[in-house]
Amino acid sequence: MNSFAGNLTEQVYTTIRNRILRGELRFGTGLSRRVLAEELGVSIVPVGDALQRLESDGLVESRPRVGTRVRIPTARSIRGHYILREALETQAARIFAEKASPEERDEIQRMAHQLDALHVLQIPEDDSGRDRLFEIHRFHMRFHMRIAECTGCDELCQAVEKNQVLIFNWLYDTALGNQPPPAAWHSQLAEVLVSGGPEQADAAMRRHTRYRMEEVLAQMEPYFGWNESHVQTFSKRSRRHGQPQAAAAPAAPEGAE
Known part of the structure; x- marks a missing residue:
């Protein structure tokens, strides 16, 4: 990877990571490489590399036939x-x-x-x-x-x-x-x-x-109940509309943002 490509991947990685950590992209939100590339004005390649890094960080996850989403943590x-x-x-x-x-x-x-x-x-x-x-x-x-x-x-x-x-x-x-x-x-x-x-x-x-x-852990428990039906819901919607979308969220834990 050349220096320019590496710097671009780093910028894309930081932007997506910060959107997740700020709460702009919530648990279960589908992440379309194409849509993110269009939003950020870059090609799909640095977006794909950035999402791989975010998966290694534990912030996103990929599923076969489903796609990539903001990770829903388990207990x-x-x-x-x-x-x-x-x-x-x-x-x-x-x-x-x-x-x-x-x-x-x-x-x-x-x-x-x-x-x-x-x-x-x-x-x-x-x-x-x-x-x-x-x-x-x-x-x-x-x-x-x-x-x-x-x-x-x-x-x-x-x-x-x-x-x-x-x-x-x-x-x-x-x-x-x-x-x-x-x-x-x-x-x-x-x-x-x-x-x-x-x-x-x-x-x-x-x-x-x-x-x-x-x-x-106690306050996060409602999120632990998310199952594959939620995953497939966000996958179908995000592909149909071409936009990253979150699955239907459970009721927010009391005291949560």
Whole structure:
């Protein structure tokens, strides 16, 4: 793949991913390569490559004779993502506590205070609010990525990035709506990572990554009941009308957006 084609695929990937994570493309929405290519003004090739990457990320899925859609997560896959995130980020926390420089510790504390300040802002219930919330989530991801980067282990950083904190924010918002974490949630975590030893850092990050997991699973339960009839419904409609469409959605979980 040449540089131009690679950059184009990256742009298409980022655009589609952000539309999913912003909630513009909801669970079960059919994704037509042709329609997306027309919307984005590109050929089908970079769209196909981008959708393959999104499938690897766990954001979309493809079915034979059905097509590609925004993935409808299962209870098992959500729990699996939580387990993997816990394993990766507790290890990052342990190494950070052992070897982070004074400058890196100061940086993490500053980022944590800034993130907590962003979470207390009033988010309007409109497109501008959705965009603002997405930017908060992007900063949240940078915070966790920076902890991993301070370990000096490239492989760990890549694994944390692939697991994507953004996806957890997406699931959290879908299940619980725009509910901010407790006050000073990230500042308290940073304080332990900066001042405590590896065991304390591990325990603090473990509590952090497990936060409200069971509540998210409970609120997502209506989505787990989607069956193949919904999948085939969106497939037929999207092909008939030539537009990405969502299958008929179940009643939204209480408190969800």
